Structures are given as C-alpha cells and as structure tokens.
Amino acid sequence: MRELTNAICARAKELLQSGAAGRVLGWAPGEFFYDPTPGVFSEGRLNELVYDGFTAANLSKYCIAESQKEGKVLVLLKPCDSYSLAQLVKEHRVKRENIYALGIPCEGKLDMRKARAKGVEGALSFREEDGQVVFETLYGEVRLAREELLLERCLCCRGREYAGVDETLEYALPELPKRDRFQKVAALEEQTAQERYAFWRGELSKCIRCNACRNVCPACSCVQCVFDNPQSGVAAKANSTEFEESLFHIIRAWHVAGRCTDCGECSRVCPQSIPLHLLNRKFIKDVNELYGEYQAGADPAARPPLVNYTPEDPEPSAVLERGRA
Amino acid sequence: MSLYAMDRARLGELYEALGALGRVYLPTRKNGASAFLPYGEEGSEADLSLLLCDKSPKDLFFPQSEELVKFRLTGAEIALQEAARQKEPFVLFGVKACDLQAIEVLDRVFLAEPVDSFYQSRREHATVVALACARPAESCFCTAFGIDPTSPQGPCDAVAWLTESALYLRPCTEKGETIVSCFAGFAPADEKEVAAQQAAARAVLGRLPYGQLDLSRFGEASDELALFDHPAWEELSAHCLGCGSCTFSCPTCQCYDIRDYDTGKGVLRFRCWDSCMYKDFTMMAHGTPRKTQKERFRQRFLHKLVYYPKNNGGLFSCVGCGRCVKKCPANLHMIRVAKALGGEPRAQ
Numbered sequence: 001m002r003e004l005t006n007a008i009c010a011r012a013k014e015l016l017q018s019g020a021a022g023r024v025l026g027w028a029p030g031e032f033f034y035d036p037t038p039g040v041f042s043e044g045r046l047n048e049l050v051y052d053g054f055t056a057a058n059l060s061k062y063c064i065a066e067s068q069k070e071g072k073v074l075v076l077l078k079p080c081d082s083y084s085l086a087q088l089v090k091e092h093r094v095k096r097e098n099i100y101a102l103g104i105p106c107e108g109k110l111d112m113r114k115a116r117a118k119g120v121e122g123a124l125s126f127r128e129e130d131g132q133v134v135f136e137t138l139y140g141e142v143r144l145a146r147e148e149l150l151l152e153r154c155l156c157c158r159g160r161e162y163a164g165v166d167e168t169l170e171y172a173l174p175e176l177p178k179r180d181r182f183q184k185v186a187a188l189e190e191q192t193a194q195e196r197y198a199f200w201r202g203e204l205s206k207c208i209r210c211n212a213c214r215n216v217c218p219a220c221s222c223v224q225c226v227f228d229n230p231q232s233g234v235a236a237k238a239n240s241t242e243f244e245e246s247l248f249h250i251i252r253a254w255h256v257a258g259r260c261t262d263c264g265e266c267s268r269v270c271p272q273s274i275p276l277h278l279l280n281r282k283f284i285k286d287v288n289e290l291y292g293e294y295q296a297g298a299d300p301a302a303r304p305p306l307v308n309y310t311p312e313d314p315e316p317s318a319v320l321e322r323g324r325a
Numbered sequence: 326m327s328l329y330a331m332d333r334a335r336l337g338e339l340y341e342a343l344g345a346l347g348r349v350y351l352p353t354r355k356n357g358a359s360a361f362l363p364y365g366e367e368g369s370e371a372d373l374s375l376l377l378c379d380k381s382p383k384d385l386f387f388p389q390s391e392e393l394v395k396f397r398l399t400g401a402e403i404a405l406q407e408a409a410r411q412k413e414p415f416v417l418f419g420v421k422a423c424d425l426q427a428i429e430v431l432d433r434v435f436l437a438e439p440v441d442s443f444y445q446s447r448r449e450h451a452t453v454v455a456l457a458c459a460r461p462a463e464s465c466f467c468t469a470f471g472i473d474p475t476s477p478q479g480p481c482d483a484v485a486w487l488t489e490s491a492l493y494l495r496p497c498t499e500k501g502e503t504i505v506s507c508f509a510g511f512a513p514a515d516e517k518e519v520a521a522q523q524a525a526a527r528a529v530l531g532r533l534p535y536g537q538l539d540l541s542r543f544g545e546a547s548d549e550l551a552l553f554d555h556p557a558w559e560e561l562s563a564h565c566l567g568c569g570s571c572t573f574s575c576p577t578c579q580c581y582d583i584r585d586y587d588t589g590k591g592v593l594r595f596r597c598w599d600s601c602m603y604k605d606f607t608m609m610a611h612g613t614p615r616k617t618q619k620e621r622f623r624q625r626f627l628h629k630l631v632y633y634p635k636n637n638g639g640l641f642s643c644v645g646c647g648r649c650v651k652k653c654p655a656n657l658h659m660i661r662v663a664k665a666l667g668g669e670p671r672a673q
Contacts, residue, residue: 037657139460
C-alpha cells in the first residue's frame with residue numbers, strides 16, 4: 001500500500017502545485033495502526049497522509065463543511081465514497097465548485113472489530129501479505145485471511161466505478177468478493193413478522209442513542225435533525241424504551257430512503273454493533289423491485305424514484321399484497 | 326483478608342447461589358454486544374473472560390434514562406408522585422479495575438452534597454465484586470492513571486481473579502464475606518496461582534504502548550488557561566462528528582439533562598444521559614455557552630484531565646479503559662488528545 005499512498009501523494013502534490021486545489025482532505029495517522037482520522041493537509045504536510053487497510057472513513061460528509069470554506073479542497077474518494085459526494089452535490093448540500101474530487105482505488109477496508117472477534121488481542125501492528133493480514137500483538141503473531149476481516153460493505157463491493165469525480169488515479173488492485181448484498185435482507189423477509197420483530201428488537205434494544213450513525217451518514221445532512229429539535233415534539237434524548245430506539249432508526253431509514261448510497265458508514269461506526277445498513281438495504285431492495293434498479297448518486301440527471309411520479313408506479317395496495325405474502 | 330478459591334467449571338452454580346443476595350449482573354454477551362446484564366436472560370451468555378464490556382457498569386447506578394417525579398393534574402389539584410428509590414439488593418460481579426475507579430469518580434459527584442438519592446440508593450444496595458485483568462489490550466492505559474489492573478482497588482466488596490482452572494476471591498467488606506458464605510464451593514486457598522497470573526499480566530502491562538502516557542501537563546497543578554488556549558484544539562476537533570459515542574461508552578461521563586414530558590394528564594419529569602458533544606448541551610434561554618464543536622470537544626477532555634482533578638484532589642476522571650479508542654467513529658480519542666496537548670505545540 002505504500003506505493004499506492006506515494007502515488008496518491010504525488011498526484012495530490014501536482015494538483016496543489018497546479019492550483020487545482022489549495023489543500024487536501026484525506027486521512028491522518030492515529031496513535032495505533034487502526035485509528036486514522038480524517039485530516040486536512042497542506043502541501044508541506046502531505047507526507048503525513050495515510051492510505052491503507054484501515055482508512056475506511058467516507059470523507060464525503062466532511063465536504064459539506066469543507067466546501068463552505070475559502071478556496072478549493074482536493075478530496076480523496078474511494079469508489080463507493082464517490083456516490084455519497086455525488087448525491088450530496090445533487091441535493092445541493094456541497095458547493096461543488098469548491099471541491100476537486102480525486103477517485104482513488106480501493107481493495108476493501110478492514111474491520112478491527114472482526115479481527116478482535118477472531119481472537120486478535122493486544123494488536124500492536126499489522127502488515128498485509130498475499131491475501132493475509134498479519135497482526136503483531138502483545139501475545140504473539142496472528143494471521144488471518146484478508147477476506148475474513150473485510151468490512152461488511154466491502155464484501156458486497158459495488159465495483160471500481162466512480163460517480164462524479166474530477167479524475168481517477170489508475171492503480172491495479174486485486175478484485176474484491178462480490179456477495180449478494182441483499183442476502184440477509186431476503187432472509188429476514190422470509191421470516192414471520194414475529195421473528196423479524198424479535199430480530200430487530202434484539203438489535204435496536206442495544207442502541208445507546210449516541211447518534212454516531214446519523215452524524216456520520218452523508219445522507220443525514222439536515223442542519224438540525226428533527227430528533228434534536230425541542231419544538232418538533234419528537235425530540236428524544238432519553239433512551240427510555242425500545243420502541244423509541246426503533247422509531248428513531250426507522251424514521252431515519254425512511255428519511256434517507258432513495259438517497260442512501262449504501263456506503264455502510266452507519267454500521268461501521270455503531271459502538272453497539274447494530275447492523276443498521278440492513279434497514280437501508282431493505283429500502284434499496286424495495287425501490288429496486290418496485291421502481292426499477294436505482295443507485296443513489298450514480299446519475300446526476302436521474303429523477304429519484306421516491307420523489308418522482310410515473311403512471312407505472314405501483315399502487316399503494318402493493319403494501320397489502322406484500323404484507324400478505 | 327483471606328483468599329478463597331472455587332472450581333472455574335462451577336461458575337454457573339456460583340451465579341445461581343449469588344441469586345440469594347439479589348439480582349446478579351455479569352459481563353454478558355448478547356446480540357453481538359456486551360454489557361453488565363442480569364444472569365440468565367434468554368439469548369445471553371455471561372462471560373467473565375471478557376476484557377471489557379462495550380457498555381460500562383455505570384448504567385446500574387446511573388441509568389441512561391430514569392423517571393424522577395410525576396405530576397398528575399386533576400381539576401385544580403396537582404398530585405406529586407416521586408419515583409421510587411432502589412429497594413432491592415443486587416450483585417455487580419466482574420468489574421475491572423478501570424471501571425471500579427470510574428465508580429469512585431461517579432461517587433464523588435453523586436454522593437457529594439447535595440447527595441443524589443437515586444444514585445445513592447443503588448450504590449447502597451449493590452455488592453460490587455471487582456475482577457483482575459489477566460490479558461490487557463493495546464488500547465488499555467489505566468496504568469497511566471496509577472491503576473493496577475492486576476489488583477483492583479476502590480469501592481468494592483471483594484476482588485476476584487479468574488485463572489485457567491479457578492476463580493479466586495478476596496472479600497474486603499462484610500458484604501464481600503457473604504459471597505463466600507452463600508456458595509459452598511469456596512475453599513481457603515493460597516496466593517500462588519494469583520501471584521503467577523499477576524506477574525504474567527504485569528509483564529504485558531510493561532509493554533502497553535500507552536501504559537506510561539505522559540499526563541504531567543494535566544491534573545491538579547496544571548496550567549488550565551494554557552491548556553484551554555492550546556492551538557492544538559482547532560485541528561483535534563476539526564473532524565469530530567459531534568456524536569455521543571465517546572460520552573455514552575465512557576464509564577465516568579456523568580452529565581445529564583432533566584426534561585418534562587407532557588403525559589396529557591400531567592407531567593413526567595425524567596433525566597437522561599447528556600453529552601457535552603451535543604449542540605444543545607446546557608441549552609438555556611439565551612442559547613448555549615459553547616457554540617462550536619471545538620469548544621464542546623475541548624470541554625469533554627479538559628473536564629477529564631483538568632477540571633475534575635482540580636476539584637477532586639488530583640483524581641483524573643479518565644480511567645484509561647480505552648473504550649473511546651475503540652468506539653470513536655473518527656478516532657479522536659483520549660490518547661490522541663493527551664499526546665497532542667501533552668507535548669510542545671505542533672507546528673501548523
């Protein structure tokens with residue numbers, strides 16, 4: 001990955017020198033190997049930029065604030081991240097003229113939570129070798145297959161296409177697994193209503209209402225969320241009942257329906273490991289089935305199905321038929 | 326006090342027997358996350374070998390949300406009904422040294438005058454058993470705060486050690502003695518195995534990357550204004566998402582909000598955890614005193630490293646558990662902040 005990082009830095013440097021942008025939004029190293037943080041770099045500090053298996057954060061949402069500042073920012077976007085930025089541009093949340101989007105290749109990002117669950121304790125460093133991730137730990141060396149450690153979203157990689165970037169950096173990387181992203185959703189659909197209810201109650205009752213899912217979500221770009229607005233009548237700071245947590249997550253899923261690009265940040269950051277992406281994928285699957293294949297962020301000219309009307313749209317009674325099935 | 330031991334294979338029997346002392350809360354895995362949950366809940370698995378639960382035990386003394394009082398309106402009459410205090414005893418088993426110190430931190434807030442009687446009633450009804458750490462993680466930095474995770478000290482009734490084959494227990498209060506007396510599987514034991522585990526764990530502690538994190542610029546004698554005005558805050562906070570995952574995972578964060586809920590027939594007054602990272606934290610009629618995320622971010626860390634220690638004889642209100650290290654979506658955790666502020670200001 002060092003070679004790719006160097007290539008990114010070299011191109012970023014050229015772009016800064018050419019005046020295409022004044023600063024770079026990328027990832028800065030953390031205090032461990034797995035905790036890089038989004039960072040803004042001047043040309044002199046580009047050597048600090050990191051890009052490796054743990055730079056998972058989608059930088060698109062930061063473009064809302066960055067694009068309001070003076071001058072142009074060069075943002076590094078992995079293929080899936082680029083859809084989020086394109087969607088934000090479509091929704092006029094980002095001042096596109098202040099952004100220079102450089103698409104950078106990705107071979108899937110790693111999930112430290114999975115590594116810990118697979119017995120990686122006290123990890124001090126990591127390296128990648130032939131499809132394996134090798135951790136040096138306080139208790140010895142642990143080797144795991146890279147595929148076993150991929151973030152959920154990377155197991156169903158959307159591919160190497162970018163949406164709406166200004167240029168892409170070419171660099172050959174191994175292919176990623178392409179599992180069916182709707183597999184779990186389909187399995188849940190097969191369950192009885194009671195089983196599904198029990199599943200979601202079990203998951204959502206873990207919620208601590210920290211709002212990490214909402215605050216990281218590129219589709220959640222409201223200046224003030226309805227759940228933070230004391231005038232709204234639904235401001236819910238108290239984590240008092242499972243019902244309230246369910247309501248929060250379901251309303252949020254509705255609000256981002258048709259706009260969610262399936263970037264997977266919600267599940268990645270949840271401190272309680274709730275598979276929130278499943279709610280969004282259910283909506284995506286329904287939209288695909290009822291209105292035809294639609295990928296939020298892919299086409300700036302497309303009319304989003306949920307804010308569009310065509311005579312072919314399904315009738316509301318579709319809900320009843322589906323409920324009966 | 327004396328040391329006792331029991332067969333590790335009989336832990337299930339111990340948990341059952343502890344039921345005689347009240348509800349038993351144990352480090353438990355459930356639905357892919359861990360917390361201190363009542364023993365025997367369906368679909369849950371108690372596991373003392375968990376290094377640290379996702380959720381700290383603070384909920385048991387200071388729940389995320391609790392009712393304080395109800396006002397019921399009938400005609401012109403207002404009836405007031407105070408929420409009940411804890412009346413049932415319970416056992417909190419398996420608290421690690423960091424989380425135990427966190428209870429001490431909370432005690433100094435809630436048990437100081439004016440005493441918080443809700444918190445107090447839960448503390449008084451609890452039997453707390455601490456559990457030593459055998460295999461610390463890289464994210465642990467409790468030793469930087471002077472905590473010895475191999476020999477937990479603080480507001481507990483007994484200290485336990487879990488080895489390959491046995492659970493050792495050393496009661497330190499009368500309540501702690503009742504744990505030994507309620508289960509016939511305990512027998513007096515010698516220190517040998519415990520000492521061996523402690524020695525092995527201490528060797529690992531010596532290799533923790535931030536076990537000796539430099540905190541010399543913080544604490545009781547720190548230069549509060551210099552830290553407040555430190556140039557590093559700008560960059561440190563720039564990408565904070567303003568969520569509450571650090572706050573709500575933290576074993577010592579103790580801020581809460583009090584709100585009234587209109588029930589239609591009166592008012593239900595409740596309190597719930599609040600986060601200084603939130604925009605509406607301490608919102609008042611004139612607005613909020615901290616208008617930017619930088620100010621909110623700075624508040625959280627200076628509270629842990631400066632304000633609390635200055636008010637509490639030098640005791641830090643970070644205990645080095647490392648939950649924020651593992652959970653912050655942007656990885657803006659205590660170690661990062663302490664390092665950035667602890668050294669010389671970084672060139673911009």
